[in-house]
Amino acid sequence: MQAVAAPTPELIKELATTAPGTGVLSAHLRTDPRDPANTNHQPAWHIALRNGLRAIEADLEAGDDRDARLAFRELSERVDGELPELDPADRGRSLSVFTTADGSLDVRVTLQLPLLGDTIRWDRRPFISPLVDVVDHGRATGLVLVDSDEVVLMHWEGGRVTEPDQSRYVLDLGDWTGRESGPHDRMSGGQRSSHGEHHDSRIDDHKRRFLHDAGSKIAARLDELGWHRLLVAAAPGTEDPFVGALPDQTRERVTVTLDAHLTGEDLGSISEHVDGPLEEAWRREVEATVESARAHSSSGGAGATGAAEVLDALAQGRVAHLVYDPQLAIPASSVGPQVTAVFGDVAEDLIVERAVEHAIETDAGVSAIGDHAGLTEAGGIVATLRY
Template sequence: MTTIDQLDDKELLELSRRTDSLGVLSLYVNADPTGGPEAAAIDIHNRYRELQRRVREDGFSERSREVGAALERLKPELELLTHPAESGRGRIAFAALSGDWILRLDSQMPVPNRVVLDDGPFVHPLLELLDEGRPAGVILVSGQDARLLEWRLGKLQLVSLLEQEEVEASHERAGQIGGGPTGQFHTPMLEQRQARQQERVRRFLDGVVETAAGMMDERRWERILVSGGDRWTQPVAAKLPEALQDRVIQDLRVLTGLDDEGLRSAVTERLHEDHALRERRLVEQVREAALGGTGALGLSEVAAALNEGRVAHLVYDPEVRYTGSVGADGALYAGAEVGTDGRPGTPEPRLTERLVERAFSTGARVSPIEGAATGALSEAVGIGALLRW
């Protein structure tokens, strides 16, 4: 299998454009061992059998018979995706029924069970996964050291280790030290030691922050989680540059003692909560931007902005199936809208895929947000955009 973090926007664009004469089968399997993999496997097999049953009921045409035969031929792919020995908590496969191509992916983040047969790949759960799994930095601070890790799509890896300087023994005691002129006292040894220790801590924290801030740009971290208990979390977070403060997540838990899997799980859970919060903020930002003239709301406005290449960030509800048409010049239109020449375009039942495709081709960011159509973007049927101009 190919790991999902190897996909870039160019490859996603190419995937979204793939089609097949018989159709494309999209399989998403939740193989998370903590979520009952046996039940998930039963569910995905039931979904597959239901798809086969629907095809058989429409089996009077030659095409339906070919589709049914292709689904039977591809059943080993489902067995592979649900096999406990395979890697990944989330497993995905896109397969052309004609047998021309197949793409397998896996991730350490789970995906919902889905079985979809369409003209092209059903990419929306994949896009949701990639959006939530964008790289983040993690700083774990203790009295001995600081570990800088990178979290990406549910995986954690150590990228830097910074150790505190050795602390001198604490046997000195405060008191007057002789040797100076009458009436003049030297600084007590304990206070000297404490001052030196404070300076060591300051240099240590400055080094941690400087290293982390550099990695934010170098490794394109979109968020940075700081965890060091009550003593270290806030001081480290406060030292990060002002420009990064809106991307800082403070976690007062002491995570340094966890084993690798426990740490990965704890960090993933916290970043998942933060992602959900940022999605809600993004939806509100789109609404406010539209009121200020730097955003678009609703399918008509968004399609027009995509046609002009003005979209910087596309937001849509993947549970909504947007409909429209494509003009002779490739322009996208909502519903029954027509172009400036007054001629209707070709109906496009997969308009959502065309919207995503156009966003990728113009360098826009894409965020599928479940529930957008029933929340703050309900009047816009869950679709909006931040504009470049």
């Protein structure tokens, strides 16, 4: 089985456009060991997996395709045997598996952000919507960790923090250095220095100039590192001079600021500090998209609300960003002939999934958000439009 350490937009699009010609088992499992339900002898995710496999097998047994029944039975036994034997690190906080009986598709994706729940599906295509949700709110973000004599860059994606090369900008060195230049191992004027040793006004002024200079250095590296949004975690007294020195275009990318001294923390501790604020920032962005879609729709502009209107826009390739409630069920009566011509004949319980697949195929953004009054009022699904 191909193991993928972190999902990417490229993987999502590949899965969205895959139709192996045989049945695909998609298993999305919330394996987070911190969930109380997963601390029992048989964790909740494994119970959900077994129940889902039995339900699919029962449906196939009711049909008349004997070869499909036998093939799925073997596939079910393999998956039920393999997944519980994985190391906890390979299961992560959630796990998504896409596999066929003939092995033409066999992918396991480890997630460091939790799925909304457990989902087991059997379909002619990979069932991707639960994974799309995680990729959306886990998209790549630059972490800028600031203190008075060092700025450190970190990469956050899907709940995982890594440190890129040439990631540290240190007072008195005046250039980017590698990971080996830690926060307590720097030289100043030929003498080893540490936090708290610089108190005189001349050094304070030097630090202010350093933070100003670091801001311009960060801006120069954003495109190189592929970061379109930033979180700045600044030690007390450093946020204003640093953020204020950022060029306007760079400052606009700062979606979260934290009053926190993180330059000396390990990767796990950094992740614990930033995961929650990034989740909150993502939700604010999605809520703003919902309100934008509703406002444009009501004024006859580039927005659509409600299943019928959004599905028509999807079929026409006009959707720029789709937002839906993960509990949404779209009735077959909302699917007009134009949509059927594009989606094909779709079972009612797969209409939302096909909408998500088509949005991905047409390079639209996709977000799933629950418990939002504005989205509920709009019928549980909205879209901003390209035109």
